[in-house]
Amino acid sequence: xxxxxxxxxxxxxxxxxxxxxxxxxxxxxxxxxxxxxxxxxxxxxxxxxxxxxxxxxxxxxxxxxxxxxxxxxxxxxxxxxxxxxxxxxxxxxxxxxxxxxxxxxxxxxxxxxxxxxxxxxxxxxxxxxxxxxxxxxxxxxxxxxxxxxxxxxxxxxxxxxxxxxxxxxxxxxxxxxxxxxxxxx
Numbered sequence: 001x002x003x004x005x006x007x008x009x010x011x012x013x014x015x016x017x018x019x020x021x022x023x024x025x026x027x028x029x030x031x032x033x034x035x036x037x038x039x040x041x042x043x044x045x046x047x048x049x050x051x052x053x054x055x056x057x058x059x060x061x062x063x064x065x066x067x068x069x070x071x072x073x074x075x076x077x078x079x080x081x082x083x084x085x086x087x088x089x090x091x092x093x094x095x096x097x098x099x100x101x102x103x104x105x106x107x108x109x110x111x112x113x114x115x116x117x118x119x120x121x122x123x124x125x126x127x128x129x130x131x132x133x134x135x136x137x138x139x140x141x142x143x144x145x146x147x148x149x150x151x152x153x154x155x156x157x158x159x160x161x162x163x164x165x166x167x168x169x170x171x172x173x174x175x176x177x178x179x180x181x182x183x184x185x
Contacts, residue, residue, distance in 0.1 A: 002143045002157050002164075005128075009154035011087050012080055014132040017097075018177060021075050024068030024099055029055070047112045055107045067106050067168075070097040081181070088156070090126050090183035093119055097132065098168070100139075100176045105169045108142075113182070116163070123184035127162035130179040131155045138172025 008014070029052065056062060072081050072095050085092040093115075100106055119125060129141065135150040142148070143159055143166045151157075162182060170176050 002146050002148075002159050004148075004151070005088075005156040005158055007152060007154040008084065008087055008130060008156060011083050012154070014130075014154055014179075017076050017080060017179075018133060021070050021097065024070045024075065024097075027067050027069055029065040030063040047110075051109045051112070055109070058107065060105070060107050065105070065107065067101075067104065068099040070099070072096070080179075084128075084130070084179070084181055085183055088126075088128060088158075088181070088183070090181075090185050091123070093122075093125075093182045093184060095179065095181045097177055097179050100168045100170045102138075102170050102173055102175065106167055108165050108167045110163045110165050111180075113163075119182075119184065125162040126183050126185055127159040127164075128181045128183075129157045129159070130181070131157075132179045133177045136170075136172050136174045136176060139170050139174075139176035140168065141176070141178060142167045 052062065055065065070076060072078050076097065081092045081095050084095070098106075113119075116125070129143075131141075131148070131151045131153060134153045140147060140149045143157065144164050148157055168176060168178070
């Protein structure tokens, strides 16, 4: 089971991070899926195909699945990652902030990572999600069978496994922002 950990607000000013994000990169599943024949035949891309096929079989309209990602060093300072790593007593590998807009779902999936095998050699992989904006009605995040809703700004959830299936949805009127951190111990 995932663990709800301490709050990071005393360490990281998430309001400042959010106010300076700028434009995110749109992750449009339809664009990838429409070009699936051109995806290379590698374990990572085959995993993507599996995730997309599950969504399609479940009845999702692939064209409706998108979110925005913001990246360390591009959209927010790397000092955020350093502070978070120190706070969680882990070593940073990668991070991103996701934004899911009102009326959007990011269905049940796991995050495929091309470098996972390489990183596993460094130590035990560890994954965290931090709720970086104030709680908003209708914004939910799910890891495996656990629902996270209405958590205070700055609250960290430590995942049971870095590659757990998860999903997000926003049934309210405002976007949901989450900080995702992958590291090792």
